[in-house]
Amino acid sequence: MKKTMMMALALAGTLTAGSASAADYVTGGLAQSYMTYTTVGQVSSSRTSAYSGVGSLFVSTVSTATTGLGGLCTGSLIGSGTVLTAAHCLETNPNDPITSIAFYLPSFGDRSAASKIFTASAFAVNPDYEASGGLIGGHDVALFTITGDTSAYDKYGIFTGNPLQQYTEVGTGTIGGPQGTNVGVANDYRKRVGSNIYEYYGNQVFSDVGAGVVMYDFDDGTAAHDVFGRIGGNSQLGVANEAAASPGDSGGPAFIDGKIATVTSFGITGAVFTGYCGGNSIDPYNKSGSTAVTRDLSQCTNSSIGELGGNTLLSYNLDFINGYLNGTVATMAPVPEPATWLMMLLGFGVIGFGMRSTKRRMDAKFEMKIKRLTAGLPA
CATH class of the missing domain: 2.40.10.10 (Trypsin-like serine proteases)
Incomplete structure (x- = not known):
């Protein structure tokens, strides 16, 4: 290099x-x-x-919970149980609420015996996100709380x-x-x-x-x-x-x-x-x-x-971040987990067995990735 x-x-x-x-x-x-x-x-x-406190988050909603589909983003630990990410990763639709947020350390692509998957119990999107123009407004920040021991990871x-x-x-x-x-x-x-x-x-x-x-x-x-x-x-x-x-x-x-x-x-x-x-x-x-x-x-x-x-x-966005860490920001909880939704939907007779074999894919709206460039630069 x-x-x-x-x-x-x-x-x-x-x-x-x-x-x-x-x-x-x-x-x-x-x-x-x-x-x-x-x-x-x-x-x-x-x-x-390196960066053991940085990992992938996989977000499922009601419409994707039983299909294996979802959105992929990146997040980082800023406290023992708090993960920082972008608001547009956790942007909620009242007609299609979030059912689960899984946080993968070291990453979604490094799933092995040594990897750890944490689940979110609560989350919040900066309330100024939509009002300020979404992605471009300067408030594209969200946080979520995970359960489990994170003592082995960087904060x-x-x-x-x-x-x-x-x-x-x-x-x-x-x-x-x-x-x-x-x-x-x-x-x-x-x-x-x-x-x-x-x-x-x-x-x-x-x-x-x-x-x-x-x-x-x-x-x-x-x-x-x-x-x-x-x-x-x-x-x-x-x-x-x-x-x-x-x-x-x-x-x-x-x-x-x-x-x-x-x-x-x-x-x-x-x-x-x-x-x-x-x-x-x-x-x-x-x-x-x-x-x-x-x-x-x-x-x-x-x-x-x-x-x-x-x-x-x-x-x-310090007011929002500190408010979340201090417990003064209103949070949301994921709606019932996919298994619960599946049982409810099966009761209404609207789930086909073919959906269980649907391949996992990523929602491009939430996808972003690091690239590096060394060619052509001064030595």
């Missing part, structure tokens, strides 16, 4: 693109957090046995200093390559780690993104794919082990000085500033992984270089 010294960061101020609106990209499905590996070989080298403090600096991100989701996630690499949902730099607050990039969001771009060592360099003049071509998030990493922690500064929230293709991806765009690959010029921006976000990520600051 190549290593470089941390590059000096000079904040360029509010971008000329600061009047752009992010809400259209979020509601249109363009805002996701996707990035990439450079080579298949880095899939193994990026795996980590993390909260970073409250200046976040515009280099950080280390951990996630347990999908993997990919320079052209996106479609690189022929099987996802293993194991824990991986990488680095990047927060360069701007969200409201310096988009007019409707909250100040509780910090943003990074995903570089490959070239000026052509340096989003913030091309749209804001803040040239920073990458750091050693450049990393960003992709499906399954939602809610995963980013560490500064050994403490959690943010949780993973969303990503947007750099094509929103140029009007297209592929060709000579900031984002050189479209959703199929080709360089064909694509003006339908919904076909541009694909876990490739030349994209942006937005993560939610914990320092912006």
